[in-house]
Amino acid sequence: MTIMKQNAIRHLLQSTDFDRPVVVQGWVRNRRGSKSVAFVHLNDGSCLANIQVVVNVEEFAEEIIKKIAVGACLEVEGKLLASQGSEQACEVLAEKLVILGEADPEKYPLQPKAHSLEFLREIAHLRPRTATFGAIFRIRHHLGFAVHQYFHERGFFYWQSPIITASDAEGAGETFRVTTLPLAQMPKNETGAIDFTQDFFGREANLTVSGQLEAELGALGLGLVYTFGPTFRAENSNTTRHLAEFWMIEPEMAFYDAKDNQDLAEDFLKYLIRFVLTHCSEDLAFLEERFQKENSQKKKEEQSEMGLIEKLRFVLENEFVRISYTEAIDILQASPYHKKKKFKFEVKWGIDLQSEHERYLVEKHFRKPVILFDYPKEIKAFYMKQNEDGKTVRAMDILFPGIGEIVGGSQREEVLEKLQARTDALGLTQNLWWYLETRRFGTAPHSGFGLGFERLVQFVTGMGNIRDVIPYPRSPQSADF
RNA sequence: UCCUCAGUAGCUCAGUUGGUCAGAGCGGCGGACUGUUAAUCCGUAGGUCGUAGGUUCAAGCCCUACCUGAGGAGCCA
Numbered sequence: 118m119t120i121m122k123q124n125a126i127r128h129l130l131q132s133t134d135f136d137r138p139v140v141v142q143g144w145v146r147n148r149r150g151s152k153s154v155a156f157v158h159l160n161d162g163s164c165l166a167n168i169q170v171v172v173n174v175e176e177f178a179e180e181i182i183k184k185i186a187v188g189a190c191l192e193v194e195g196k197l198l199a200s201q202g203s204e205q206a207c208e209v210l211a212e213k214l215v216i217l218g219e220a221d222p223e224k225y226p227l228q229p230k231a232h233s234l235e236f237l238r239e240i241a242h243l244r245p246r247t248a249t250f251g252a253i254f255r256i257r258h259h260l261g262f263a264v265h266q267y268f269h270e271r272g273f274f275y276w277q278s279p280i281i282t283a284s285d286a287e288g289a290g291e292t293f294r295v296t297t298l299p300l301a302q303m304p305k306n307e308t309g310a311i312d313f314t315q316d317f318f319g320r321e322a323n324l325t326v327s328g329q330l331e332a333e334l335g336a337l338g339l340g341l342v343y344t345f346g347p348t349f350r351a352e353n354s355n356t357t358r359h360l361a362e363f364w365m366i367e368p369e370m371a372f373y374d375a376k377d378n379q380d381l382a383e384d385f386l387k388y389l390i391r392f393v394l395t396h397c398s399e400d401l402a403f404l405e406e407r408f409q410k411e412n413s414q415k416k417k418e419e420q421s422e423m424g425l426i427e428k429l430r431f432v433l434e435n436e437f438v439r440i441s442y443t444e445a446i447d448i449l450q451a452s453p454y455h456k457k458k459k460f461k462f463e464v465k466w467g468i469d470l471q472s473e474h475e476r477y478l479v480e481k482h483f484r485k486p487v488i489l490f491d492y493p494k495e496i497k498a499f500y501m502k503q504n505e506d507g508k509t510v511r512a513m514d515i516l517f518p519g520i521g522e523i524v525g526g527s528q529r530e531e532v533l534e535k536l537q538a539r540t541d542a543l544g545l546t547q548n549l550w551w552y553l554e555t556r557r558f559g560t561a562p563h564s565g566f567g568l569g570f571e572r573l574v575q576f577v578t579g580m581g582n583i584r585d586v587i588p589y590p591r592s593p594q595s596a597d598f
Numbered sequence: 599u600c601c602u603c604a605g606u607a608g609c610u611c612a613g614u615u616g617g618u619c620a621g622a623g624c625g626g627c628g629g630a631c632u633g634u635u636a637a638u639c640c641g642u643a644g645g646u647c648g649u650a651g652g653u654u655c656a657a658g659c660c661c662u663a664c665c666u667g668a669g670g671a672g673c674c675a
């Protein structure tokens with residue numbers, strides 16, 4: 118066993134060192150040919166493209182030939198040759214064939230043709246074998262890798278916030294309970310309530326809805342940290358951009374103010390997009406084709422004016438628009454949409470912006486990513502830094518066309534008295550004593566944000582449904598595989 | 599959770615006002631073809647029409663409930 122296998126199809130396809138013996142292993146994507154010669158397209162996941170294996174049928178046992186069906190796994194020993202066909206540069210002339218795994222053609226559900234994404238979602242265990250999902254997950258990998266590279270190069274430290282937390286305090290959504298208590302007969306205390314002192318942790322525990330509060334503790338010691346891990350929300354949301362289990366990236370930076378925070382977020386997003394444009398051009402080109410096809414079938418008013426790659430370049434080459442919440446309200450109120458009463462929800466200072474408002478700003482008015490900042494404090498979380506005006510907090514949301522909010526963040530309140538006034542009002546002070554202590558001892562201005570990893574993958578791959586950019590999506594009523 | 603739409607063969611879908619309406623393409627299977635490119639050509643087998651009730655002489659089609667899926671809203675990343 119070699120540590121670094123050199124027979125990946127990705128490597129072979131780039132090779133011009135012909136007439137040498139090679140071994141390829143992969144799954145049959147397609148097979149065709151005549152009585153005497155069969156052309157088998159093999160894919161091993163190392164890249165989008167298949168390698169063509171030429172099989173002179175007479176040279177092999179009928180038993181073997183029969184088993185070369187779509188979906189079967191093969192090991193082929195043969196010779197790498199310059200291809201006689203026009204669609205590929207090289208091919209493998211088979212000398213020895215081993216069927217590593219059969220696939221009964223009457224039962225194997227994937228065919229060499231386009232399947233609906235809904236159908237593929239039902240067979241999520243097999244969809245990594247399709248061209249589309251191969252491309253998506255290779256890009257997902259590259260994005261994840263780029264996240265670490267970006268932060269590492271800039272002196273950030275990878276920080277692991279806990280996945281199980283006993284503080285149900287973030288207020289970011291409904292939580293999943295973690296318990297070892299017997300569901301059939303939960304122990305009760307004198308008041309009749311469930312006695313969590315008998316539970317595993319001796320108290321109530323949940324899966325995390327955000328690693329932010331713990332990341333702040335890291336930043337107030339290590340300076341620059343980021344988390345990148347799974348996050349769980351038990352919201353009953355059924356949309357194309359929500360999951361019950363998703364991955365979030367949360368950088369947290371000591372001595373960064375709101376402006377530094379915005380600069381970092383914009384630079385970070387552009388870096389990630391540039392990384393994929395540089396390293397995933399083959400997969401992107403494939404997804405582009407798919408994107409264009411899908412786009413042309415949409416209604417005129419829903420069609421994207423730009424292609425996928427064009428859209429990514431556009432984001433790279435343009436500065437994000439940065440406006441305050443107050444300015445955004447002004448723009449919305451002055452808009453023709455507002456005058457024609459096309460908004461379903463009223464627009465006035467103090468409201469939480471609705472999807473239709475965000476979409477108008479991003480897709481109609483500015484037509485590029487928008488950073489909104491300085492929101493009314495009533496509609497934002499308790500930990501956000503309060504502005505001098507007494508009305509707003511230093512929140513920031515980054516809105517992208519098509520997917521809405523991709524980043525949410527803020528400068529954090531570092532003044533103990535102001536922060537505690539908020540936790541007092543919400544009854545969180547006792548639970549968050551450790552969080553408050555960071556403000557009591559050597560407090561420091563700091564900022565951070567959360568980036569929804571799947572939403573980023575959605576934007577980069579052009580996939581409309583978030584369930585198609587994570588290997589095993591979890592959503593209400595659905596946790597198969 | 600709310601609103602809207604959909605569920606017919608393995609997949610993608612057609613099925614007109616309820617009355618030969620159980621259909622097509624792809625895939626599968628059988629055959630033809632010495633180099634194909636989601637190959638082509640000929641032949642063939644697949645379906646309690648999501649589930650349960652109801653209306654009717656008669657239901658894939660109408661009504662009710664439920665299940666599943668999709669899209670939109672809310673929540674947010």
